[in-house]
Amino acid sequence: MTIGIYGLGRFGLFWAGKMASLGRVVGYNRTPRRFPPSIELVPLDGLSECDVVFICAAISAIPQVAKDLSAVLRPGTLVMDTCSVKEFPLASLVRYLPEQIDVIGTHPMFGPDSADSSLHDLPMVVTPTRGSDSLVQEWADRFSSLGMRVMVMSPEDHDREAARTQGITHFIGRLLASLDLKPSPMGTLGFKKIFEVMEQTCNDPWQLFLDLQQYNPHTKEMREQMVGKFDELIQVLSGLSDNSTHDDGLTEK
């Protein structure tokens, strides 16, 4: 089996490494630059020899990637995206790729910062989109064989849940980063975790953060809820009396 990787950014190179145990891996990147010698580079039309192509590009780039691929792929090729949002990119792939190209959505919910070498128990969402159920099962089994914990669900269910997990996590991570937090010897266990959230999310490209918020139709609702709760909390704290007018109430700690 020949596995193509479209997009050799930080995640694409990571994914290429993981797929190497399943077959021969070739990679294409729009912008030529130096890559590790471990990856076999091909031009765009070199992807025509692939049985399966993983797209490791930004969510916003998927429509153009789909158009590029539609010009070179053979009928019967399977295309899988790896985007952190599922409804939008899969709609683009179905729209722009010819009928004879099968499409399965995936969201590996881990990356170079959170995966160890085994991928043991790491969450992998698979969203059947176009093609046979048996093809979905075949790939679910392959991902499982690499250690991943495969969850098959619809793109809609994925996006709704992701808005309240990954969407919130990345929002908080970016908020923390903007506060210019520094590690502190006084840091409590909770502060250390806060710091880790920041590190986990802010190594990812800023574009991924924006795309997660823009292209997941459910993040808007999540943000509106967060704005409401944030304002409520600030209101409660602003309403506290000045600390010089304590109430002398006795409360054990």
Next chain:
Amino acid sequence: MTIGIYGLGRFGLFWAGKMASLGRVVGYNRTPRRFPPSIELVPLDGLSECDVVFICAAISAIPQVAKDLSAVLRPGTLVMDTCSVKEFPLASLVRYLPEQIDVIGTHPMFGPDSADSSLHDLPMVVTPTRGSDSLVQEWADRFSSLGMRVMVMSPEDHDREAARTQGITHFIGRLLASLDLKPSPMGTLGFKKIFEVMEQTCNDPWQLFLDLQQYNPHTKEMREQMVGKFDELIQVLSGLSDNSTHDDGLTEK
């Protein structure tokens, strides 16, 4: 040595257990209720037999606790508070306790949720306030002997740093709790940490959260910075074009 604990709430009982290896421990609680048999209860004036009294009461209660203690303690007794804020409670203790009572501030930056049995390397802030340097050193050594990582600093330095560590952590924890987050099988490693921050902070009393924000003079500035950055982030995301008008730009992931 007889060690008194004023305030047998969740933290007070935890602290009583930790101090038991340093001497005989007696406890007083304003409101009578059932306590574990391991703690020897005394009335308020029973604290007069103590060499040292730890106050484990809410920050807002410290002025009244100081007045209570000033009526019963013998000259030469050492009083230490354990509040998460230092400037305000220590000013109260110095004001209301007689000159002959020594005062040292402490902030054990851990509790029943974050401490293991050894207290190994857990941060313990000590702020010298009234009394000899040798007394401070004696207690710093005792805390170290229990495994704690002792940091001696001024109340002002403590409060400034705590606003940007514990203050932020608890604010984010309460914000997350108000969003009614649920554990998710789709949770990334970052989401798990977000969840842990919530658990770490929201087991503490709501009063502690309010007191941390109200009685630390530096949290206001921290919150103002957070409001500014939060609004900026929301503005950036609100300004993103609708997801149907993507730019087709190509970016590797």
